[in-house]
Amino acid sequence: MLNYKLSQYSDGKSRTEFVFFILCKGKNAGKPLNKPTANCFVCEAKNQEESELLFWICYALWKGKNCERELIGSVIPYIRIQTMDKLIQERLNQINPECPHFKKRMLLLRYLEQNMKKHLSMIEKLKQLEVAAAASL
Template identity: 35%
Template sequence: MKTVKIYTYNPKNQKSGFEFYALSKGLNSGKPLDVPCPNCFVISCRNAEELDVYRSLLFGLWKTKAFYPFLIGSVIPYIRIGDFKKFVSEQASHLKGREKVFRNDIRKVKTLEQREKHIHEQLLLISELKHIYIARHLKQ
């Protein structure tokens, strides 16, 4: 797998067809994004398959907090673009030949997150119902 082009986002630059973004500031540094923001890097890929692999890779790295050791700054932590490029490149070369299995595992993680979100919403509804059952017996 060839390395992708990674650079700092600038709204004046022209957007290519196969690119996505990653946050560069805050505790969510490295989080993949579909829409650019002022504090992000652009990951420009050659085709849709490469884009899918790198998006999955960044999602996995972000989810496991793999970028935390690279964060610097006392008030607002951020990651340097050089550290980001080097780390992503190392991880991509480590995945070489196992992209299909990795994407399958990422798909499973995303499914579990959707289930977790659904359960969380149900717990909020249960909590609200408990409140309603008790509140209707209290004097207003």
């Protein structure tokens, strides 16, 4: 069983080096982040391996719309810290991190995320090029 701590983010609080952040408000609540924002949780793990495993579990929960189903609030949707913790615990109970199938899926998610970022960056540069070309007519 993984030992991790999920808490509300507060600026200046000392933490271990094995942390990532989880957005808690808005339509993307549940999305794991590498850098903190004003509205996020902190997930602290014992080591890098556990932190990475938890990050990709949270990513899968977010992408699989598990977090979206748990959003509350009529104006600004948000997810409660207890709900996020429950989702993570349930997923941890369902998986076997040593299973080759699980490891392949985790690598696939990482690969897809990296390629998506690369392509989005390229699309942004193409848009800028298009604007520059249109402005020079």
